[in-house]
Amino acid sequence: MLEPAYQADVVVVGAGVAGLSAAHRLTSAGVTTMVLEAAHGVGGRMATEKVDGFRLDRIGQLLSTAYPELRLTPGLDGLVLRPFASGVLLHGDGRHHRAGVQPGAGGARGALHAVRALASAPRPPSAPRPPRRPVAVPGRQVSVPRSRPGAPLGTAVDQARLGAALSRLAGTPAERLLSRPELPAVEALAARGLPARTIDGFLRPLLAALLCDPGLTTSSRCADLALRAFARGRLCLPEGGADALPELLARTLPPGTVHTGVRVTSVSTTSVTTAEHGEIRCRAVLVATGARAAAELLPGLRVPDFHPVTVVHHTTDEPPGTGASLLLDADLGGPVAHTAVVSLVDPTRAPAGRALVSSTVLGRPPGDVDTAVRMHLARLYGVPTARWETLAVHHTAEAVPAMRPPHDLRRPVRLLAGLYVCGDHRDTSTVQGALHSGHRVSAAILADLGAGRSMHVAEPVPTVPRAA
Numbered sequence: 001m002l003e004p005a006y007q008a009d010v011v012v013v014g015a016g017v018a019g020l021s022a023a024h025r026l027t028s029a030g031v032t033t034m035v036l037e038a039a040h041g042v043g044g045r046m047a048t049e050k051v052d053g054f055r056l057d058r059i060g061q062l063l064s065t066a067y068p069e070l071r072l073t074p075g076l077d078g079l080v081l082r083p084f085a086s087g088v089l090l091h092g093d094g095r096h097h098r099a100g101v102q103p104g105a106g107g108a109r110g111a112l113h114a115v116r117a118l119a120s121a122p123r124p125p126s127a128p129r130p131p132r133r134p135v136a137v138p139g140r141q142v143s144v145p146r147s148r149p150g151a152p153l154g155t156a157v158d159q160a161r162l163g164a165a166l167s168r169l170a171g172t173p174a175e176r177l178l179s180r181p182e183l184p185a186v187e188a189l190a191a192r193g194l195p196a197r198t199i200d201g202f203l204r205p206l207l208a209a210l211l212c213d214p215g216l217t218t219s220s221r222c223a224d225l226a227l228r229a230f231a232r233g234r235l236c237l238p239e240g241g242a243d244a245l246p247e248l249l250a251r252t253l254p255p256g257t258v259h260t261g262v263r264v265t266s267v268s269t270t271s272v273t274t275a276e277h278g279e280i281r282c283r284a285v286l287v288a289t290g291a292r293a294a295a296e297l298l299p300g301l302r303v304p305d306f307h308p309v310t311v312v313h314h315t316t317d318e319p320p321g322t323g324a325s326l327l328l329d330a331d332l333g334g335p336v337a338h339t340a341v342v343s344l345v346d347p348t349r350a351p352a353g354r355a356l357v358s359s360t361v362l363g364r365p366p367g368d369v370d371t372a373v374r375m376h377l378a379r380l381y382g383v384p385t386a387r388w389e390t391l392a393v394h395h396t397a398e399a400v401p402a403m404r405p406p407h408d409l410r411r412p413v414r415l416l417a418g419l420y421v422c423g424d425h426r427d428t429s430t431v432q433g434a435l436h437s438g439h440r441v442s443a444a445i446l447a448d449l450g451a452g453r454s455m456h457v458a459e460p461v462p463t464v465p466r467a468a
């Protein structure tokens with residue numbers, strides 16, 4: 001039989017971070033790769049809108065310097081992570097209380113970037129210092145706030161127990177966490193022997209924010225992994241906006257690898273069909289879209305439930321006095337799950353003299369979400385917000401796939417020889433999960449195609465003109 005004329009070894013459908021990270025590993029191994037993206041830019045859900053000098057993310061902000069794939073993914077060497085102030089700031093009983101951990105001392109590249117970025121970040125003259133009231137726990141990296149009866153974390157003994165629990169979790173191997181019995185997170189929390197107010201005042205709001213899941217129906221194993229990352233590293237933002245991460249990955253691919261504005265309508269093991277340019281032949285196809293689009297291209301794939309997320313961006317010329325902290329509501333007294341003056345975390349996100357406040361609402365938002373958010377923010381920050389200007393309200397109905405138990409964190413990425421799938425729905429519903437699925441699938445494709453060998457010299461593809 002004649003060898004068919006391939007236009008690439010592998011066609012990747014979708015230029016989110018999962019598809020781009022897989023493409024990076026494939027091209028680095030000498031496999032010619034074509035990435036086809038339906039939208040007019042790369043990044044998928046990691047999109048950043050640029051308005052009047054502001055950079056407004058669609059996603060809910062929370063990455064961790066302890067995400068292993070931020071360190072392991074080739075092409076992300078240049079990524080700068082801007083850390084929030086250590087731990088989180090809890091609003092409870094009308095006051096702010098700091099709770100949390102110091103950055104891990106393991107020398108993770110992300111943490112180093114974070115620390116360097118922190119050291120070099122200019123502090124706007126009007127920015128007040130974040131409140132600092134940590135008490136060191138001897139021999140531990142964990143810090144807890146001073147005891148105050150009625151504070152969300154309870155008594156000094158309660159707080160020391162929480163500190164010790166987080167430190168233990170930080171040192172527990174991931175595989176051990178994954179072998180624990182699996183329950184909905186809300187049930188597992190109640191069985192961990194921690195005081196009710198530690199759970200309600202700190203762990204519940206923190207986990208809801210980390211998992212985008214206000215009901216904590218997520219698998220307790222995924223919740224443990226999220227808490228472990230929190231305890232090992234620092235919450236952080238990519239400098240310049242969420243889109244910095246996919247754009248960095250796309251820029252480091254060989255020129256002409258990514259083609260935007262090309263929608264794939266069907267796939268097989270040896271070709272894809274596109275709406276714009278007909279059939280493109282290849283030796284393997286990787287579907288790297290979100291879960292719903294993947295199930296349309298690959299009938300039989302399960303479509304999960306999703307958690308909706310709304311992100312509201314405001315600006316003011318007078319930043320509230322919480323510094324670079326991530327602020328959570330221990331009292332759950334309104335729609336905002338977490339909020340921050342992100343321009344104090346990453347000054348590149350707002351023009352000089354303006355503060356950018358970004359707030360995340362989980363679940364179905366209330367009718368007049370902007371008014372409800374403003375009222376809640378006035379209580380959380382303790383300042384009037386009526387004059388704050390609304391820059392954007394981004395609602396994403398299918399923001400993150402739900403991870404209810406039983407949740408398989410390593411869903412198969414190889415469907416058939418020649419047909420593969422990756423994305424956050426194969427792993428955990430986070431940037432870490434999406435990157436890790438790209439890591440796993442590239443290993444599977446390289447194993448099938450014969451790793452490290454140059455597969456094919458790409459033919460020019462005149463029918464797919466736009467390269468990003």
Ligand SMILES: Cc1cc2nc3c(=O)[nH]c(=O)nc-3n(C[C@H](O)[C@H](O)[C@H](O)COP(=O)(O)OP(=O)(O)OC[C@H]3O[C@@H](n4cnc5c(N)ncnc54)[C@H](O)[C@@H]3O)c2cc1C
Binds near residue numbers: 059290396
């Ligand atoms: C509002 C919100 C808040 C979030 N908060 C956090 C957070 O705080 N922390 C965290 O870690 N994660 C968060 N996430 C999740 C994180 O953004 C995702 O897990 C990750 O970006 C998923 O990447 P992906 O590559 O798997 O998929 P996507 O980013 O969805 O990429 C898939 C790509 O495929 C393209 N595509 C689809 N169909 C086709 C087709 N037929 N042909 C060609 N291309 C196609 C799409 O246009 C898209 O670009 C949040 C997400 C949202 C939306």
